[in-house]
Amino acid sequence: MKLTVVGGGSTYTPELIDGFARLRDTLPVEELVLVDPAPERLELVGGLARRIFAKQGHPGRIVTTFDLDAGVEGADAVLLQLRVGGQAAREQDETWPLECGCVGQETTGAGGLAKALRTVPVVLDIAERVRRTNPDAWIIDFTNPVGIVTRALLQAGHKAVGLCNVAIGFQRKFAGLLGVTPADVHLDHVGLNHLTWETGVRLGGPEGENVLPRLLGEHGDDIAADLSLPRVLLDRLGVVPSYYLRYFYAHDEVVRELRTKPSRASEVAEMERNLLKMYADPALDEKPALLAKRGGAYYSEAAVDLAASLLGGGGSPYQVVNTYNKGTLPFLPDDAVIEVQAAVGAKGxxxxxxxDVDPLYAGLMANVTAYEDLALEAALRGGRDRVFRALLSHPLIGQYEYAEALTDQLIAHNREHLTWA
Structure with a gap:
């Protein structure tokens, strides 16, 4: 089995490598190719990856290359984890929206749209090159904004599934609170990528006992603290929202916080500098503890599970993924990309x-789906008016004056990545 990771020079790749090494019985990788255009980073990450495999006794071969076509040729699955523009672009996404009093974040609002505009054309080009060299390969997208990127891939006819680590994080958290194994916890997880709610927590499978009321009753303070949301809100909702819902439920509070502290991008950039120094140490043969602060917890387990199921291996029968709605949520179009529990196998x-989904959540999902439609149109066809329409439709913006100003800012800060600007 051959897997290729596009964006393999990411400082987060050793987390993925560690998962491949530990879970080799679930996903027996014979060749792992790391593709990245940055040779210096790729050399450091690739060296550590080989040492991790060696330490854990994994027999697989790790190859590094900046040649995308060579890297994806013959791959059974291609994982996408790229960031167009790097942390510098993320820094901009997180800062210029604040000038209009709007949240600055890399996956939602104006910053999220900027990332989508930079990312979708690049991902589609990669996917077309994968299809030319190996049309049977699965594409697993971990590149944000996952919902929009996955929809672009599916709309173009690619064999693609989107993946996010929010659900597996909740699964691990709830399992620890309940004193059970993660495999015992099945989430009633519903929404769009980075706009999801846990409406049930079941023991043993989709038909198991719903213990969410007990979780909230006994551990509500702990869960609320993790989300930076008040306990009373969780009690009133009776569900557990993704921490990304804080941008909607406490928008103005978040904006005030973001204006008074360093951006997350600057924090991550500093971590990356330190991680690369660590990776350069030839004695390092395991992922360093600092990597846990980088984000994306449990991504490796989720990626291995999904790849194993798609490639006919021993993955879990049910997994939370991003895929076409196809009537699952009747208030959304069939071709909307939703994030829910799915049966995953060789056919997808x-x-x-x-x-039934509470109108409180369904209404927001419908609004954001409409925004994602317009965002994808802007990413595919370009144009100032399409950018403006997407921003005006977003529930975190929604005002003409803000949308006008943010459109100009977005284009100015991203001109080098927008072929039409």
């Missing part, structure tokens, strides 16, 4: 049935 992901 089939969403499980979802019980």
């Amino acid at each position: 992901a089939t969403p499980l049935a979802v019980q």
Whole structure:
């Protein structure tokens, strides 16, 4: 089995490598190719990756290359984890929206749209090159904004599934609180990427006992603290929202916080500098503890599980993924990309049935889906007016004056990445 990671020079790649090494019985990788255009980073990450495999006794071969076509040729699956513009572009995404009093974040609002505009054309080009060299390969997208990027891939006819680590993080958290194994916890997870709610927590599978009321009753303070949301809100909702819902439920509070502290991008950039220094140490043969602060917890486990199921291996029968709606949520178009539990196998992901969704959540999902439609149109076709329409439609913006100003800012800060600007 051959897997290729595009963006393999990321400082986060050793987390993925560690998962491949530990879970080799689930996903027996014979060749792992790391593709990245930055040779210095790739050399450091590749060296550590080989040492991790060696230490854990993994027999697989690790190859590094900046040649995308060579890297994806013959791959059974291609994982996308790229960041167009790097942390410098992320720094901009997180700062210029604040000038209009709007949240600055890399996956939602104006910053999220900027990332989508930079990313979608690049990902589609990569996917086309994968299709030319190996049309049977699965594409697993971990590149944000996952919902929009995955929809672009599916709309173009690619064999693609989107992946996010939010659900597996909740699964691990709840399992620890309940004193059970993660495999015992099945989430009733519903929404769009980075706009999701846990409406049930079941023991043993989709038909198991819903212990969410007990979790909230006994551990509500702990869960609320992790989300930086008040306990009373969780009690009133009776569900556990993703921490990304804080940008919606406490928008103005978040803006005030963001204006008074360093950006997350600057923090991550500093971590990356330190991590690369560590990776250069030839004695290092395991992922360093600092990597846990980088973000993306449990990504490796989720990626291995998904790849194993898609490639006919021993992955979990049900996984939370991003895929076409296909009538699962009747208030959204069939071709909307939703994030829900799905049965995953060699033919792809089939969403499980979802019980009636509270209008409180359905309305926001419908609004953001409409925004994602317009965002994808802007990413595919360009143009100032399309950018403006997407920004005006976003529930975190929604005002003409803000949308006008943010459109100009977005284009000015991203001109080098926008072929039409």
